Amino acid sequence: MPDDDKLDPTVATIAMLARQPATLSAEARARIMLAVQAETLRGRPGRPGRRFAWFLEPRAVRLSPLGSLALAAGLVGVGLAMGLVSRARTLLAPAGDVTMTAGAPALPGTTPAGVPVVPTGATAAQVKFVLVAPQARQVTVVGDFNRWNPSAHPMERTPTGGTWTVTVPLEAGRHEYSFVVDGQHWMPDPAAPLAPDDGFGVANSVLLVSGSES
């Protein structure tokens, strides 16, 4: 007990009560670790650097109709863990001339709940999953479309190093997915909304592949 202060019984009782553990929400610790993981994408501790700052800053992108179509065929998880904190949305675009702002509260190509929508006129869309994970040695995407098989869709590291991508044909409909980093760490897409708990205490990301023009 403290050095030179002899507490009277009243204050000692208050101190004793205050020393009892405090209650925080069950998710608080997990949120802290997600926020720390987001920091890892910015660089090593103490050297946050600006290596990935480009991804984190809101910007407007002007697309031609052709560019929009190309982007519409691409997807989804710009897996910036910082997006977990800032709730940045996935870059998705419907066909047509459109201006998008990454990190804005509403984007074309999302539902009101923010679920990414990949429009496709056909029965399947080529969906490109992207995760920025510079320290990862191996990344795969798993989801209901590959029966959550970590071997089915390994992602490839881009030549610049920190970004992993894979393109997967997806049928129209709602899909849940997640990333598996280094064969053991499952993480949802930070840039996409989460589906309800899967019953195993893990939340997955969700995306919609629209079967008709949206």
Add this chain to the structure above:
Amino acid sequence: MTDAEYVKRVLAGDVDSFTTLVDRYYDRCARFAVRMLGNQDDAEDALQATFVRAYRALNRYQERDKFSAWLYRILVNQCRSLAARRSHREKLFVREEAAMLAAPASGMDEGRWEGEGEEWVQRVLAELEPLLREAFLLKHVEELSYEEMSALTGASVSALKMRVKRACDRLRDRWEQIKDA
């Protein structure tokens, strides 16, 4: 393994080691933040900001210092910032004074309260000025020495002793008020 060794591992790229440090200090930091800020939401914000800032600044941590003291310094600053931004919330407790005066009497027995002890003590602490509350918590809840408190608050030992004494006096006076009510 010591905190300093875990810090070295994190700096070498092993992020999981930071989880260990979080686990080691989470409960103590949570307790201080809740007692200091008076509500769970603010405490969670302060805690998250503390660990993220600690991670960012980890290479500035000097091994000669105790990691816990270094972390506490960040936490205290985060709590101060948050309290300043959201000071209006603290007035909430004062407005509930009438309810508080009535509350503990029934469940109180020889200085102990049944059931709502945490809520009661939270309210009493919230009535203290922030600097007095901070000093009281660091001294009598976190049980730091005055020298440690001085290092992390920047205040002199004599100033801290005065704050702690005033905090204790006010808590005791408040107790008398409640007993007489």
